[in-house]
Amino acid sequence: MDEQRMLSLAREGEVAAFEALIEGYEDKIYSLAFRMLGNSEDARDAAQETLLKAYSGLQRFRGDASFSTWIYRIAKNVCLDILRRRSKQRTYSLDEPMELGDGEVSRQFAGDMPAPEDVVMHGEVRDSINSALAEISEHHRVVIILRDIEGFTYEEIANILEIELGTVKSRLYRARASLHEILSEMELFRDRAVGQSEGGDDG
Template structure:
């Protein structure tokens, strides 16, 4: 589906054409499900949120002004649905932590974070794919969200700040901590494949001590 045809379908859907909207759902359902599954880590919850997302998308169609791609607009709605769902169900509750040393612009964490391997780069190594996905799912939700939305979904710092209602400096510092904890988990697993596994509590405790 090219951009012109997509725009035409959106305009038709805005005028009440249910068949046009069904084609948009067919086009993006799988991608939005992937986003929801990454954020929620549960197939049933992801399916529920995808359905809720399309309900909200349909009801909000007249508010879409073609300032971004339709997928980008729908994607933001889906992310908000997932975050609201998790808050209402008390899943992945976030905690308040000191943000650590950074400049007012967050430049220090920006530089350090970008020197670490990215999850999408690690996923290119087939032998690490399952390991990365598993360890990513075990990160605290407030860190996992940042890593997923930045490194796997490609959102900018400004987009993340607006979406999560936090400062760009906080985005960058959380991204640093999320990448750092993920790499610590992966390195530990790789070095101890034949031995026992470090517990989530041990890793979380180590990460928290490093933030003080």
């Protein structure tokens, strides 16, 4: 059965057709959400919410973009939504201690990921990448995840995020550069150093 046929069945509300349509996307969306949000619980919620929204909003999908682009776009929105809600909650909870501090206190609480030093101690490269990702801005994060982890082309990323190709390039560059800086501080490149004698200053 081709995608068009499944689409029209799914639009009618046919759950099985919808499931066939999203076959293979669940893992990818979950993966994206996991890297964006940093933990499996939120990632699960985000993937669930994305697919439910796709199901109920299928009428709105008119095929201007590919189904894949459309569904990733929803996933991206859901993730940013969760991050926004999370940052609101965090602001509230930090309200009181902030009164005592000098206003910089809030910056210390970058995320609910494990602290970098713990991670390096455990030698979990994967986890330190996660916590490094949590430190860069969400706009940079989503671009670098889509490109370097999920392997989308620049054009696909531009479509998913609804931004210009040039913006994709500049965000990706900034994301890579700042991620490199953070990962270097975690000494993650120590053992991987590519026989380079000239080190020192960074870009």
